[in-house]
Amino acid sequence: MDPSVTSGLYRDITDLAHDSPSWVRHFVEIGTEAVIVILGLLFLASWWRRRSADSRAMAVAVVGPLATAVAYVGSELFKSAVQEERPCRAVAGAAASLATCPPVGDWSFPSNHSTIAAAAAVALAIAWRAIAFLTIPLALFAAFSRVFVGVHYPHDVAVGLLFGGLVATLVVLALTRPARALIETMRTSRTGVVVWFAGRGPAPEPAAQWAGAGPGPGYGPGYGSAHGAAPGSEPDHQARQGPVAGSDRRYR
Structure with a gap:
């Protein structure tokens, strides 16, 4: 220029x-x-x-x-x-x-x-x-x-x-x-x-937690409470397992 x-x-x-x-x-x-x-x-x-x-x-x-x-x-x-x-x-x-x-x-x-x-x-x-x-x-x-x-x-x-x-x-x-x-x-x-x-970048997001989630498929939150017992309690365990053999003498 x-x-x-x-x-x-x-x-x-x-x-x-x-x-x-x-x-x-x-x-x-x-x-x-x-x-x-x-x-x-x-x-x-x-x-x-x-x-x-x-x-x-x-x-x-x-x-x-x-x-x-x-x-x-x-x-x-x-x-x-x-x-x-x-x-x-x-x-x-x-x-x-x-x-x-x-x-x-x-x-x-x-x-x-x-x-x-x-x-x-x-x-x-x-x-x-x-x-x-x-x-x-x-x-x-x-x-x-x-x-x-x-x-x-x-x-x-x-x-x-x-x-x-x-x-x-x-x-x-x-x-x-x-x-x-x-x-x-x-x-x-x-x-x-x-x-x-x-730098380490953004912090990873925490994994979503299911409060009270059951131990396997089909057992959602609050499953035991629907049966009158807290999840993981003994009555709740029995409810999921069904009747214990010999617990009702009418079937003998």
Whole structure:
């Protein structure tokens, strides 16, 4: 993509950054790096809470970081192929970047931060839908912050978001099934560390118990009580066995 297409927007955003209060600039400078750490911690939380879930849910949780890593590697290959110069050196008349301009050879397109943030946000949203309201805004903030501090063009971060989200979705879909089989195998292991990592899964449901069930077919709950005796008592036993030989002298 021609960098000049978004150069004007880049100037507008970097001008906004220099006109912002100092606390806003400091917040964004810290946040642009901190957001990746926050997403990493959310991956840990997602894995931990799924250790007691079924194997498929656990598989989705552990595939997420791998999907993010694949997206990052893809963005690096993309960078090496395009070799777009950073705007903090290439755009004339732009305000000085708040962050240190990366060295020559650290290419601009697409944004690694945006790619990683989007991949992590999507993978987390798939594994833990309730936190999508947090992960998606974090990814958008990460992307905007890279332009705000002056190290990326707007098109760098836009493509990074799309690329990271797409790669993460495809990798999670492709690897969930084999990862599920692996998790099920790990959960049967006798190695403590392996079981600790995979989790033991949901607790088995207790077997249904028939209170007062008889000892054999045809004897349901409360059988003896219908004969005036508690199940298993002596009268109840005699009732089921029939008359004892010699107990009634009329038949002699």
